[in-house]
């Protein structure tokens with residue numbers, strides 16, 4: 255059986271001090287979470303400009319909350335898949351591991367990853383639309399009142415990054431810093447189309463990292479990938495972690 259992973263590839267990974275992973279909706283697909291693009295993608299049935307922008311929320315906060323409440327109820331019924339669990343295992347075997355995700359579903363944390371940098375926020379957190387108070391967890395499911403109201407009387411909003419909104423400055427700065435310093439960069443389950451997250455593999459490549467892509471489809475980043483596996487994350491990641499554990503070269 256043709257080796258899935260070459261010895262030289264495993265050696266490079268084994269010698270990698272700093273490993274960065276950037277995930278998108280595809281890593282949660284095998285858990286039953288719809289992706290955004292492609293077959294069954296959310297954007298086939300819903301318009302991002304009507305649901306995932308600050309203007310949409312201003313226009314109709316109840317409609318936006320109905321969508322996020324629906325997604326929370328869906329997410330509460332799913333569990334991490336072998337792809338998530340393999341990344342939790344990888345975190346334990348590489349010297350320095352950095353996991354950045356565009357996903358707001360919290361499944362990496364549920365799989366046991368200690369440190370997860372959420373570039374686009376979390377669907378399980380809310381923040382006040384009036385007071386500049388820190389975001390806080392809200393796990394009521396379904397949410398009894400839409401929109402949920404802050405103690406100050408103003409509507410709460412999901413603590414997620416909508417289109418046209420800046421990403422959290424500290425996490426974005428960290429992502430660029432780590433991408434510049436990492437030895438290996440994994441791009442997993444993302445169409446690499448939404449900026450600024452989509453630029454990270456190029457930052458890593460320009461700074462000498464090996465770029466590894468895992469996606470059943472080609473993406474704009476495939477051209478810069480040193481290894482690009484046309485496969486599902488839940489199928490290939492457990493095998494990669496196993497091969498790494500048994501590779502001592």
Ligand code: BV8
Pocket residue numbers: 277278279280281283284289290291292295306356357358374414415416417418419420421442443444445446447448449450451468469470471473485486487488
């Ligand atoms: C910003 C949170 C500054 C909310 C999300 C023109 C050019 C360049 C940029 C722009 C532009 N016009 C506007 C922009 C900026 C815009 C952007 O990039 N738009 C794109 C669409 C062109 N970006 C922004 O607005 C960002 N902010 O730039 O601020 C600014 C300020 C003012 C004005 C302008 C700019 C904010 C972006 C964040 C938006 N929030 N989510 C929520 O989730 O509700 S984005 C959301 O969609 C996700 O978080 C994720 O980021 C993105 C979806 O991408 P993916 O995760 O990659 O998912 P997708 O479905 O696309 O692909 C899944 C992949 O998985 C596929 O390739 C598939 O083959 C693969 N797959 C499937 N199954 C598996 C698998 N892979 C492995 N295993 C499997 N089993």
